[in-house]
Amino acid sequence: MRTAGRPTLEAVARRAGVSRATVSRVVNGSTTVAEEIREAVHRAVAELGYVPNLAARSLVTQRTDSIALVMPEDANRVFSDDQFFPGIIRGVSQELEAADKQLVLMLAGSPAGRERVARYTTGRHVDGVLFASLHAADPLPALLAQLGIPVVCNGRPLDGAGLPYVDVDHVGGVSRAVDHLIGTGRRRIATIAGPSDMVAGIERLAGYRQTVAAAGLSARVAVGDFTRESGAAAMRDLLAQHPDLDAVFVASDLMAQAALRTLREAGRRVPDDVAVIGFDDTETAAYTEPPLTTVRQPIQEIGRQMTRQLLRLAAGGSIEPALVLPTELILRDSA
Amino acid sequence: MRTAGRPTLEAVARRAGVSRATVSRVVNGSTTVAEEIREAVHRAVAELGYVPNLAARSLVTQRTDSIALVMPEDANRVFSDDQFFPGIIRGVSQELEAADKQLVLMLAGSPAGRERVARYTTGRHVDGVLFASLHAADPLPALLAQLGIPVVCNGRPLDGAGLPYVDVDHVGGVSRAVDHLIGTGRRRIATIAGPSDMVAGIERLAGYRQTVAAAGLSARVAVGDFTRESGAAAMRDLLAQHPDLDAVFVASDLMAQAALRTLREAGRRVPDDVAVIGFDDTETAAYTEPPLTTVRQPIQEIGRQMTRQLLRLAAGGSIEPALVLPTELILRDSA
């Protein structure tokens, strides 16, 4: 690729008849430059089509004006039609756009991917790192934080390292859902839980357990991994083991959609025979058959808040160690 | 943020008792370094936890090892549960990961967003630019190409600038779909087209028109913009204007899903009263009610091919100006 044509600060300075320092000041919006000089510089910039070389700027400012969003997941999971990660990306983009920063997206499902993330982020190529999800006690976030890189996680980190995070009120949402099932007369309430190595899986299951227990009901649990296939398999298991169930709380909309289909195939009517409640309130929920009652979590807002926290941190400010966003029960036809 | 702790090449050189040049060679895998010196350097790197500063490297190499994926769309469109963009992102990520490059994601739905993209990409912060979609005769890709920045587009650019692109065989796919409808006895075949400022919208409509015309049938057209809401509205229009229709080819799965629901609400049975065929074959298609017959396009493969082309271009190689991937009719229950 050519470097040839691209004008540098130097060229602008010559053209405007000023020093490089002055051009730099004007380009960076310093107000201490005389009006007419500023105009001359702007003219030269326009005439030459000057655009600052960001690598050079980064080298001296030690800032890159970009941040990384790490998704420690399989590409399959991230870009199935699960709306979770896209929602996070969208929230992050919005805040970043407002702050005029760039988004570097990093998938890190494989060991090689994690290696790349570590290398890249510790290489100071970004001003901070956002983790879109976390599995088990992933050491990477704490490692980065230790190297002085600002880090914010989605979901409370399970390693207890005290990193800042944004999360939602899983337990409150689930218990409202289960209470709704109980309140409408259901007594044999099962759950399809999320993965047990993720805080979302753990907490939603805990919410279910404590709510059924509080009502004196027994728990019936099958476990999925938030994918549709796992939801269908879990629903089949539940039907086999607890053929008398009359309701199921499913820890994600996608798994719930699969559960609805499995129930239909098994000849169970929803909600007449079995009531179903999901979790997420992604767009899919309104288009299932029947439309899905679900616990809404503000996915996009999670992305936005994480980003705000990170930018504050990167700017040297201090932030609250945890932000917990509310959840809400959305009633449709499935329960 | 601190610069303090981070070791530089200089530090490694001192520790290993060699020059910076030598360290640089070892770090970059040059083979012309004596075995024992190389080992000493590696040891020093490990002991110090040295990671190259990428901005400094970029400044001299004029490469950034990252590429931008631009989505000139509303965030709404990109991250609704339309699987199109996520599929592209996924394909791009995979190829980039293999090439050890970074992905910078840029939404550019708004004028301000487009401005940012122009500034950022012309600022040489990336080695090349991928356009995930294009509207009307967008001048941005040609502008970048003119500045010497490698560009590859998804879909044939409508400005006729001759930029390299990757696309799918829209017309072939659609005509197979419409022929299938005709072959199964449908005669009053409508279409819900995509946006008329996008090549995918234009070509799929053209494929529909020429196939019904070839069969001596008349066209019934409503236009959507690939979102579900637009699909529902278009379906209502079609029912109002052509209550006798017995089939509809819908230019995207998401619009088709909405059309299915609208038909159901209108009391039409699918496929008995009205046959429906979509386009995309995203995961959603298998989960609609009834499961959707659709034209599959290899979305992820589009992303991969675009990326390969771009990397070749960025490496100074030459590429084919156009790559057209095949489409395939997937039969399910809706037609």
Place this chain on the structure above:
DNA sequence: CTGAAAGCGCTTACAG
């Protein structure tokens, strides 16, 4: 308010 100069952390001809 403006400029000369140093320096950010690398890579790469060029000698030897």
Place this chain on the structure above:
DNA sequence: CTGAAAGCGCTTACAG
């Protein structure tokens, strides 16, 4: 095979 030196394109104290 290795090192001294120049240079990539910026920003920022420091003087004046």
